[in-house]
Amino acid sequence: MSGISQICRKELARVFKDKKMIFSVFLLPVLIMVGIMTLVSSLSTSAQNDVEAHNSIVYVQNAPDGFEDFLRSSDKECEIIQMSDRAGTEDMIRDGNADLLIEFPEGFMDAVTEYKAGDSVPQIKTYYNPSEDYSRAAYDAISSGVLENYRETLLADRVEDMAGLTVFTVNSDNPDMVIQDEEKAGGKILGMMLPYFITILLFAGAMGIGTDMVAGEKERGTMASLLVSPIKRSSIVLGKVFSLMIISGVSSVVYVGAMVAFMPQMMGGMGGSDLGVNLSLNPAQIGMLAALLIAIAFMYSAIIVLVSVFAKTVKEANSYIMPVYMLVLVLGITTMFTTKTPQEWLYAVPIYNTSLTLQGILTQEVTMMQYGLTLGVTLVLGAVLIGVIAKAFESEKVMSI
């Protein structure tokens, strides 16, 4: 036992006694993450503001009298130009120099006022460029907004009782239409995001340090001195895996903490208040989460050390670990988009089941059976891997000594 703790302490000292290591393992990823997210959200906010501040340039053709005033009354900043050259206007829309073209048929007003049942209904055509933000915004505001109002105005001239045409409305005055359990709703959004982030962070936090742990010692020639000390091979393995668990645990706590703390900055333009971050967990949930996260950290650490054992150099270990990391990423993503209730046997699939169960705990939908299965599979897999690593430590070939 003391061998395990000595090895573990040394590995922790390697990270925590080195300021550069602390910075690169714990702080740098947070700084990069917060920095990028803040930049992206501020850029998207300013782009949005820019679109809102832009004065739409609208070309009109054959506009009836009074339409320009009607348009101005709902969009004051709008610049209205009579179209003279059709092809030229289309080019301008294509190039982003004009935002919208509204084409009225000739004699539009006459066709409207002199309408008799059976006549063909006049059609207004609008043209826009969806790949230009300004154009798309003008289309949304005018084509489906202003023109709809204009239609109703003209209709009111023709029909005396508008309400008689409406027949019924849906939810025009019903603020209580959403009926849901607030806790579960918060859990739904968090349950989608958190398992994904946590599993990835647990893995990513351990990855850099873990690949160095055995392959690095081999490369530096320091492994043999451990192998001739009077402790069991399994003690060396466990010491290393436990220290890696602690490192990955600490780093994921730092990352998740930073994410929650900087959520407003990072989600600036995306409506951070709707994310349900104020989710409250009950003690049972917290206990289940904690136990599962420790088990996951244990399994991930074992996987990483295993890869590190079979690699001759740190570089090799880093390239071996990449596919595994990708797998963890992909399996995490799949749980974000599952809508069906997962089949029972899926809870026996390692790695995937941890994402499912984390999600299930947050949405309070996981059964004790599913939770137990996940926890068991995770721990057993971790233990089996430890066994394989200890076996590999005995092999001269693998240890390349």
Add this chain to the structure above:
Amino acid sequence: MIEIKGMTKIYKLNKKQMKESKTTNPVKTAVNNLSLTAKPGEIYGLLGPNGAGKTTTLRCISTIIKPTKGEIFVAGHEVQKEPEKVREKIGFLTGDIKLDPQFSVDYMFDFFGRLHNIPEDRLKSRKEELFTYFGIKDFSHKKIKELSTGMAQKAAIAVCLVHDPEIVIFDEPTNGLDVITARSVTDYLKKLRDDGKLVIISTHVMSEAEKICDRIGIIIDGCKVAEGNLEQILHDTNTEDLEDAFFELYRDIKGGK
């Protein structure tokens, strides 16, 4: 006491290794049916050219690798049956065993001391003794990576002796060291012998073997071809010095080439 009984070590070569050593034979016999006995209070030297199997033999004794055939008893424990017991008794050092460059000499000394379950006060006195002897005190707080080759080697020697082992196994003890450091190392080996320890070293330097070894085993191509103290070997080969003796034996094996 080290007792090797009929030890054979066969390596399986992969394609790349076969190409490197220009052979089509997928197995390489590094050590072939080697037996020897080394007793406490002597420095036993394994002498042989590069690739003769010296290092392989020492690594088998140290439990780092396992012999393919045969038995090795170290202080009464068989290396395959009780490897942890064997490792308690030995201090093993080679040129390619290095200390973690991130840590200070102090830290590594304490770390290995604790792995050997040495009580704190004993650890302190060992440190005082060894650091003083090897002149490490001045740089003991420095990280290994900041040390010169000689300093790092001295530090490694001190660390491998932290538990005051009964048996010291040294692969090429003076390799890469300057004359002064080399002398202080060989002097310390003699001191260990005088304290009643068993020291077993490997070397390809004839003068070193002549000067410090009480008994010498000459290994060529994995086989022990001669054993004894210097006089015996010179007498048996009818030669004047160890180098001549070695070439005499070498010619016998290689057929006059």
